[in-house]
Amino acid sequence: MRYYIGAEARLRRTVEDVAMSVFESWNYEEVITPSVDYYALFEQGMGPREAQRGFRFTDNDGRLLALRPDVTSSVARMAATLLSERPRPLRFCYAASVFRQQTQSHAEWRRENTQLGCELIGIDGKAADLEVLRLAAEILSRLDLDYCITINNVEIFNGVAANLNLHLSEREQLRRLIDTREAAELQRFLQSYDGNEARAFSQPTKLTGKREVISTARDLITNPRAVAALDSLEELWTEIESLGLADTFEIDLSDVSSLDYYTGLSLKVFVHGAGSSVGRGGRYDDLTGSFGRAEPAVGFVLNLDALTEVLGRRLI
């Protein structure tokens, strides 16, 4: 619950305008989606665990509604249904508030925050991934923010975990240990498993950095699924380098926070002055399929309120 008054409101509007004008210059069409929709939509789109964080209530006929906890679900459904005949690719952007119940986290943003987001639907591969990364970078640099975008490919972890034949709960434990960089516990956990591959994750400091991160990982990771993901991440990195963006990007193989959602590239956005990430995104090729038309899709969101807060502090 946050009021923006006068100069703050103007600043917030400016940040939004900058983002939307960058989206527009890349031919992204604005969409406005319903703020209230059936809960089933978000459960399908975000998965039950994330969707549960939405505020839910019932309609007159008893059906479950929700205040939208994300916009991507609605856009994905729209692409699969309303716009199924439109030629691909589809490019959409939005500035829309989303509503989530607060978790325990102390630094978690408020119940309501506004997402500046984009979705690129219907094309696969490096070019599409690169396009959204460049978009994010352009917005952040137009806002004159000191930023760092971390990229990863979730199939690296998925390939390694599949190769270890882990039960769901063990896989979740491994994921959590990597996510929180608990090196010692990770080594202990891996002692009971054969094979060297997973040891690639046991030295957290070697999982974050530039191109060398990939070559270090290659020394240990050999299963085809993960190797293919390393290849595509490296190709993406080469493009980032050739665009002169390597200073503001990092590879982070330990970013395994949203494995159930993303299917390839995953990204997180950090800016100096904010204590937690201010944006995230990635490739979610499985999502539109759950609405009846499977096709590749990639996108990201930035948190308008968090960006405004960082920029606002600068004005004082």
Next chain:
Amino acid sequence: MQDGALSLLSSAGIRLSEEALNSRRLALTDESGEYQFIFVKPADVPVYVEHGIADCGVVGRDVLMESEADLLLPLDLRIARCRLVVAAADADAMAKVQGMIRVATKYSQIARAHFGARGIPVEIIQLSGSVELAPALGLADMIVDLVETGTTLRENGLTVVEVITESTGRLVVNRASYQLKAEEVNRLVQALDRALNGVQ
């Protein structure tokens, strides 16, 4: 925790002067001028670090579990080792209690999760200290508390019913700092890692 952390940091080459330590200031700079220290209550460490006010912090695993903070935990500092236990006057208390078990604790999240995971209905009574008194005075059937040597438990007529987990001091790092100040954070992690494995 503070003494253990300071001596570990000093063997990693990060020292606070005597003068600074003896002062009553809560924010200090180390001798090299590279690190700023802030001294806060244990439960507040995850709060400062999660907000990125402090890039790194030292705090017990018990506090982290209770706060459920979203932080990186790159190092177990192996200081202030203790156990988080369920204790009662009677070792078989769990079987003997009729109906709802009343549990007094400072760690209500952990207690709720611990009993909840096994479907044991409990009434959590949140206290802020001297938890060992609660069973003797009839406030609770059991307690969930931190035990270092067990002396306080014994002197209050309590025995350990079960050990929930071990707790040691951890280095915690803010997620954004880990990316944005990667070099500095890694230098600290590696220095502490070396200091730890040298003492071993």
